């Protein structure tokens with residue numbers, strides 16, 4: 426685990442006992458408790474708006490009549506075991522989130538389903554720190570994918586995976602409802 430992360434049992438976030446980790450520079454990553462899932466629902470709208478320009482059939486998000494995209498797996502992150510909705514806060518302000526899902530229990534295999542940092546906080550190393558913190562929490566095989574059109578995300582994941590010294594990293598281009606870059610590695 427990187428030395429700048431300390432694990433704490435905290436009652437500070439949303440007043441419940443949850444495992445959360447805090448970085449120096451007060452970057453805090455925590456699992457969102459069920460009674461705060463509306464926070465995720467709101468942030469997902471910002472994310473979906475952001476990535477809709479890379480629209481392929483895997484992310485066919487359009488605005489509904491309420492002017493919202495609506496993330497189709499939102500309820501899964503509220504109810505299913507093996508789903509990890511993390512939020513990141515800097516100086517107590519929400520700055521992003523990561524949705525992680527378990528694909529396999531044995532061997533443990535995880536996927537970064539969605540990952541988002543607010544525009545204002547981008548290109549400052551925040552995303553890299555959030556990703557490193559989460560990767561260090563879940564040991565096993567990892568799969569990360571992004572649209573080939575999302576070149577920023579590609580640079581981001583390439584750089585982050587390399588920095589995290591993940592082993593057996595493979596980068597491939599796959600066809601899965603549109604062309605996607607995929608990384609597989611162990612940590």
Ligand SMILES: CC(C)(COP(=O)(O)OP(=O)(O)OC[C@H]1O[C@@H](n2cnc3c(N)ncnc32)[C@H](O)[C@@H]1OP(=O)(O)O)[C@@H](O)C(=O)NCCC(=O)NCCS
Nearest residue numbers: 540541542547548549550551552553571577578580581584
């Ligand atoms: C992709 C995203 C998470 C990056 O977050 P971030 O906080 O800006 O990333 P960091 O500042 O930690 O950058 C880490 C590395 O990623 C790469 N990177 C990040 N932004 C980049 C950009 N705009 N152009 C080129 N490379 C970039 C760089 O290699 C960078 O390392 P460096 O600063 O040493 O050059 C953020 O841009 C985002 O939320 N985008 C919209 C949602 C999205 O596309 N999510 C990914 C879906 S898989």
